[in-house]
Amino acid sequence: MTLSDRVAVVTGAGRGIGRAIALKLAGAGAAVVVNDVDEVGASETVAIISSAGGRAAAILADISQSVEATRLVEEAVSSFGSVDVLVNNAGITRDGLMLRMSDDDWDRVLNINLRGAFFCTRAALKYMVRRRWGRIVNISSVIGRIGNPGQANYASAKAGLIGLTKSVAREVASRSITANAIAPGFIDTAMTQRLGDALKQDILKQIPAGCFGSAEDVANAVAFFASPESAYITGQVLNVDGGMVMV
Numbered sequence: 001m002t003l004s005d006r007v008a009v010v011t012g013a014g015r016g017i018g019r020a021i022a023l024k025l026a027g028a029g030a031a032v033v034v035n036d037v038d039e040v041g042a043s044e045t046v047a048i049i050s051s052a053g054g055r056a057a058a059i060l061a062d063i064s065q066s067v068e069a070t071r072l073v074e075e076a077v078s079s080f081g082s083v084d085v086l087v088n089n090a091g092i093t094r095d096g097l098m099l100r101m102s103d104d105d106w107d108r109v110l111n112i113n114l115r116g117a118f119f120c121t122r123a124a125l126k127y128m129v130r131r132r133w134g135r136i137v138n139i140s141s142v143i144g145r146i147g148n149p150g151q152a153n154y155a156s157a158k159a160g161l162i163g164l165t166k167s168v169a170r171e172v173a174s175r176s177i178t179a180n181a182i183a184p185g186f187i188d189t190a191m192t193q194r195l196g197d198a199l200k201q202d203i204l205k206q207i208p209a210g211c212f213g214s215a216e217d218v219a220n221a222v223a224f225f226a227s228p229e230s231a232y233i234t235g236q237v238l239n240v241d242g243g244m245v246m247v
């Protein structure tokens, strides 16, 4: 799979899954725009790609703000000439039981995980439609498919991303643009490192593979959806979860 001459924008690529995706796409030959709100993390991702001989640039932007998401895409186009691949990866959790969930925890999770993807997708599609080629990959979650106590906000945002993926896929399929979602299970990153040991043991019992996934496991699936080889696959949700959820 090669992405040479393609430009990829990866949101939330300053660490974790987003960084692994950025490294993978750069390794396949893409020029990668590393977006994050964390300047240090984004610069480190760029440095890793550059030292391996790849092309990358950091663009700081809070993708939950419409103006910033649009600026991100426009700066990507002015730096590298196009946006061919958009990976909506930036996401947060603010867990809490429904009865105690604050308006702010609801809004922050929906704004970053779902509205941010909407803003970036709308901005990128303008360029993809013109070039009649594009790949949109949304990082959802198995939680968006099955729900989870204490994650009503996160599950709603991740389920919403699946609806967004399918609607966009139907709108732009005739322009050779695909939109697919990946639903990771439990992946070993900062997001899951803060779970308690007892909870981790409980979760492991639900994973047939018997272990958490790695950020690279997710990145490998993204690389396929980003590649020319996946041209006839759109509107799909792929679980990357060691067999945890088989729907």
Ligand SMILES: NC(=O)c1ccc[n+]([C@@H]2O[C@H](COP(=O)([O-])OP(=O)(O)OC[C@H]3O[C@@H](n4cnc5c(N)ncnc54)[C@H](O)[C@@H]3O)[C@@H](O)[C@H]2O)c1
Binding pocket: 011, 012, 013, 014, 015, 016, 017, 018, 035, 036, 037, 038, 041, 061, 062, 063, 064, 089, 090, 091, 092, 112, 116, 139, 140, 141, 142, 183, 184, 185, 186, 187, 188, 189, 190, 191, 192
């Ligand atoms: N780790 C898991 O087990 C898991 C499972 C399923 C889905 N996911 C999803 O994968 C994605 C990446 O998760 P991760 O585990 O790498 O998380 P992480 O917390 O390690 O990294 C998320 C990155 O997004 C950045 N970010 C946060 N808000 C942003 C904003 N407004 N604009 C730009 N960047 C922003 C953060 O600074 C951070 O660098 C998320 O969407 C997450 O919901 C993770």
